[in-house]
Structure formats: C-alpha cells, structure tokens
Amino acid sequence: MGQRGRQKGSVGVKSKEAILLIAAEEFAEHGFHQTKISTIVKRAGFTQPSFYLYFASKEAIFQELVQTFRKKLIHLTKKSRLETNLDKGILPFRIAKGLSEIFQFFDNNRNLTMIGFYISDEAEEIKRDMVKDFTKSLQAEQLDHYFRQDLDMQTVAECITGSIERLTITKLFTDKKNPQQLANEIVDIYLYGLQNPETIY
Amino acid sequence: MGQRGRQKGSVGVKSKEAILLIAAEEFAEHGFHQTKISTIVKRAGFTQPSFYLYFASKEAIFQELVQTFRKKLIHLTKKSRLETNLDKGILPFRIAKGLSEIFQFFDNNRNLTMIGFYISDEAEEIKRDMVKDFTKSLQAEQLDHYFRQDLDMQTVAECITGSIERLTITKLFTDKKNPQQLANEIVDIYLYGLQNPETIY
Amino acid sequence: MGQRGRQKGSVGVKSKEAILLIAAEEFAEHGFHQTKISTIVKRAGFTQPSFYLYFASKEAIFQELVQTFRKKLIHLTKKSRLETNLDKGILPFRIAKGLSEIFQFFDNNRNLTMIGFYISDEAEEIKRDMVKDFTKSLQAEQLDHYFRQDLDMQTVAECITGSIERLTITKLFTDKKNPQQLANEIVDIYLYGLQNPETIY
Amino acid sequence: MGQRGRQKGSVGVKSKEAILLIAAEEFAEHGFHQTKISTIVKRAGFTQPSFYLYFASKEAIFQELVQTFRKKLIHLTKKSRLETNLDKGILPFRIAKGLSEIFQFFDNNRNLTMIGFYISDEAEEIKRDMVKDFTKSLQAEQLDHYFRQDLDMQTVAECITGSIERLTITKLFTDKKNPQQLANEIVDIYLYGLQNPETIY
C-alpha cells in the first residue's frame, strides 16, 4: 500500500503520467462521480488493475490532481510575492501582472484548474487561501493610502476572486479573452470603478 | 406516466411538498450524486415507491427544484425591472436595491440557491441570464453617460455576478453579512473603485 | 442501513430465512472466504441486491449465523444447569445427559455447528466459554470429593472439550455414533480411565 | 516449469528457505486465504515474480509446508515406535514419553503445526493417521490386559487426539504449560479417570 506509486523505472513513470493526464481530462469534463476508472484506464491503454499499481483509489488520483494544482498555485503566489517586492513598477501594473499570471496559469492548466478550482471539495479552501492572499496585499496598499480607507478589503478580495472565477470560465476557457486582457480589465474596473468621472452629481 | 404529477388531492400535494423540501436540503448539502433517494424518502417518512408517485426520477425532482429556483429568480428580475422604471431614485441606490433583493432572495431560499446557482448543470445558464440582464442595465446607464464609456459592460457584468456568487457563499450563507450590507459594499466597490481619490500619481 | 432486516411482512421473513439456511450450508461446506454471495443468492432464487435487503454484508450474515449458534448453545447450557440443580440422579448419569444434549444439539444443527464451533473466528471464544462452564461443574464435584483432588480441572475441561470437538466431526457428523453413545463413552472414559482395575502393578 | 524447484545454487536455496519461513508465519497467523503472496514476498525482500521462481503457486508453497509438517510427524511416530519396542519402562511412563515428544515437536514447530494440524485441509487426514496410530497402540495394550476390555479404543484415540489438539492451542502455544506437564496430565487423566478412588458409591 505505502509502496504504491514508487516505481523506479521510466516506463512506470510514463504510465502513471499517462493515466494522470487522461484522468484530469475525465474529471474536468465529467466531475468526480461520473468519471469511471474503467474509462480512464481504457483510454490510457491499460486494464483496471494497472490503475491500482499507481493509485490507491479513485479518491487518491483525484487528490493527487488537486494537490498538484494547489502546489502549483501556491508556488505561483510565492514567486509573485518575491518579484513584487523587488518590483518598483507602479501599482496597477504590478497588480495586473499578478492577475495575468494567475489567468495564464489557469489557461495553461485548464483541466487541473477545473478540478482544483471548481470541482473538488477543496476548491473552497483553495479560494479561501487566494482571498487571504489578496486581502493581505490589498490591506498593505490600503495602509499605504493607495486604496480607500473605508473599504473592507476582505470583501474586496472575495469580489475579485469571484470575478476571476467567473471570467476564467466564461471568457478564458471559451477563448474569448486572453490572460492579459482579463487582468487589465479587472484592474481597470476595480481600481477606477464604473462611475464616469466626467459626470457630476 | 402521463398521470404523474397531476395529483389534486391535498394529501398528495402535502406529501409531494414534504419530499421536495427534504430533497432540497439533501441536494444542497450533498450534491446530486451523493444524494440518495432512499435517504430523502426515509427522512420524509415514506417508502421508495411513493417517491415515484410524485416524481418520474431523481433527475426529475432535481430539475423541479432547479426550475423553481429559476422561475423565482426570473420573477424577481422582472419585478425589479418594472420597479426600476418607475423608480426615480438616484442610480447607486437603485442598483443597491436590485442587488439587495437578489441577496435577500438567495438568503430566503438557501437550499434552492445552492442547487440552482451552484450545483446544477443549469447554474451556468442561469448565471449567463443574470449576466445578460446586468449587461443590459449597465449598458443603458453607460449610454446615459453615468458609467465610463471605455468599459466592456459584459465583462463588468461577469465580474459582478462572480462577486455575488462568492459573497453569497462566504458572507451571506455564513451569516457574516446581510443582504443590504453586501449590496451596499458591491455598489461602493464597483462604482467608485479602490483607488484613493485623494492620492495623486 | 440500520433499517436492514426489519421487514415486517411474512414474505420478507421467509426470504431472509431461506437465504440464511442456504448460507449456512455454503459456509459450513466451503468456509467463509470461498463462499460467494452470488452462489448463496442464486441458490435461494434471488438476485444479488436482494441479499443486501436482508444483510449488510457477507460478514454480517456470517455473524448472524455464528450468533444464532452461540445463543442456542448458551441457552442449552443454562437449561442444563437449571435441570441439574433439581436433578437428584447420580453423577455419571447427569454428566452423560449434559453431554448428550450438546451432541444432540450439534447433530440437529450441523451447519450452524460447523460454522460456530469450527469455522468462525469466535470458535475459540465459544470453546473457551464451554471450557469455563465445564471447569466450574467439575470443580464443584471435586469439592464434593466425587472427583480426585489432584487434578487440574481446567485441563480436564480442555481435554473433554477437545474430545467433543473431535468426536463430533469424526463420529457424529459421519453418522457412526449417536449423541447418547458418544456421551456415554466420554463419561466412561473420563470417569473411570483406561486402566484395567483388575490388573495390578 | 519442469525446472521449478530444482535450483542447486546456494543463493536460490537460501531465498527459497527465507520465503518458506515467512510464508509459514503468515499462513499460521492469517490462514490460507487471508495470506497474500505480495505480503510474504515483501517481507522476504523479494518481488512477486521471484516467488514463482521457487513455487508453482500459492497452493504449492502451502502444500510444501503441510508436507514438511506431515513428514516430520511421521518420522517422529516411527522413531517413537522403534524406541518403544526397545523400551522396557512401565506403561504410563512410555505413553507419557510419546505424548511429550509430540507436544515437544509441536512446540518446536509452532507455525508448521498451526498449518498442518489446524489450518490445512489435510489436517483431518493427519489427525486420522494419528488416531490410527494411537488406536493400534491402545489396542495392543488392551490385548495385553493393561487396559479395560470394554472400551472402544478408536473412540479413546479420538478423545486423546482431541485433547492434544485443544491443549496445544490453549496451554502449549500460550506458554502456560510445557510438553512434559501436558503429557503427564493427559496420562493421569486418561489412565486413572476422574473418579475419586476413595469415594464409594
């Protein structure tokens, strides 16, 4: 049991990765319950027992995909923060870059994103982490008086996260807009608001 | 079969509603696949065949709940539009009222909302309708120069919808904020943006 | 789950009993692991799901059989003790009667005995209880000086239990000797020993 | 296939014996069906195919262990008989010695005994042989008038075998009594019986 998945040869590694790849497709398209191991395995050119050579259960492979997504996302966040510290660019550009990277990452990992950000039970937790992260950044800028003092930055973070969530599905994954565009638009909307500055009330 | 659902007797109606109520709870909490008819029926104090007296299948009862949600939401939207036309109040207030009513509706119909807005396959379509609706309103105000001319109002509508989606789950259903508060905050954020107006770059 | 097996109608009860009966045969003949639910159910004229209408699992039905055996055996023991107290007959006769009843019970419940006394994991425990019971009786007689003072009555009880175990398989279940005969022989052997009283060393 | 088991190299022999040793442990503890080749092989530090280098199947290795037990037991019996013939000691001592040797053998080969005497299908046959052996000896002594004439010596042999069976499990393998003690007690019980010789009825 603990032995599972510790193959050393390259053939086994490849088989495992082939299964993971197809599993990601299946889970992304059909969700957890409607995805059948038999289908995954058949598509990968194996028989059912082979699956259990590499994964302990259906839950296990799903978790592996979720964790992969999560780790990559965390890595992205960390990297982003480091760069941010060094970066001397102006604020909107910096924010846009961060968002753009997220969209880019989602775009490059569509199946994984579907699984980790939408389908899995951990999706909520993952988003919570994202919100936490956003909140911290936003609050920092708020302290620096870049942002309005009267806003609840956690609510703002939730809003932005929700916007990302939606735009990813409706614009990014439908190939209607690219990561950069989406990032720019979000920044534009959230930074300056809808109100026409020329209109006076 | 053609007979199904045409019960007129009050006993049957009550039974059906009891089942619907519990089904909503179960679907909302466990999702479609993990909800078992046996559980619903047991909780409602019936036996399995009784279920099929009122609903053609598991899909059917789920659909019935989704449609109930959808109709109510459409009704809300229509009512809102009618009132809006008559309403002569200033814009932010009017928008906030519309949002508040949505949140209020979600709050009053938590299980139904979970099902129709989050769990069902139609959720996407329902949100699309909501986005369409928002887009129309936003574009109207844009034409009236209340809103900035350079914004893609469909994207804005997606953003707002995503924000509602998230805040409903994280703030409304956790009883952290009430409908009015959430509506006000959204309006505040989207209308005026994050940028501190006093800070000049 | 907790509901399983609580059928009220007589048909269900009969079905359950039919399954139990055949299951006893199968388990007795093939042991736990080699007994297949599919076989039991097929022989009983049902399909697999019906099995789970009455029993939670393969383990569950096996346990039910074991417990039935155990309860019956305990009941026998208790009854035997009560009668013993009233009985004023001479000792050997009383012992023989008790043993005879055990053999009779085993003979009347061959499959159940195979399961509870030989196959199940609880067999050891059941025998331990039997040994405990015998030990108590034997020690009582020892205190009354009917039996030799220098014997470890627990060992004697183990010996008798082992003898019963073996004779049941080799003589009783092969129809070579009947319960009464076996009981008498055991009494004769254990009470008076092998040694020829006429031979002097 | 024809090659199997004919290894001459010392490495192979050692590997085979290592596997046999561990297999004995596993079979003794978990029985035939619950013992997994994968476990045996893992514990022995090999991979599954290596197993089939030495044994044709799971049944085969089990049989090998059973046969080892059986041969050793037969050897013991033969030796015992030879010695017996030469032995001029008095009867009870001789019998006790024989029993003691059996218990000693069981004690020295616990796993093998569990397998051959309790778990295997051949256990019955092996016990039958033991009974046959005992019967012959007992009948010889009966002819010599050392034992009572009115006893069915085969039944006695069954009883003794059952007693051995039980005491081995409950007293010997639990380290509560040693081979010599057990042998003496059995002789004492079976030879002289339970009845208090001083009590007259």
Add this chain to the structure above:
DNA sequence: CATGAATGAGGATTCATTCAT
C-alpha cells in the same frame, strides 16, 4: 395513497499470476 419486496446495471477493488528483460 402507499408499501413490502425485488431487481438491472454497473462500478470499485483485490489478488494470484505472467511476460519481457
């Protein structure tokens, strides 16, 4: 209006065993 009883169809998982190297 309601139920006791039963099932069709499928899906995850296990394990002994083998092939190619």
Add this chain to the structure above:
DNA sequence: AATGAATGAATCCTCATTCAT
C-alpha cells in the same frame, strides 16, 4: 537469480427503479 510492469478473473456492494398488492 531477479524484477518492473501488467493483467485475467473475480467478488462485494450500491442505487435508482419497478411490480404486485
């Protein structure tokens, strides 16, 4: 002498659904 990789063949179990009453 040994192994990485793979599989055939089962087996338990679940759940929506239906039939006869």
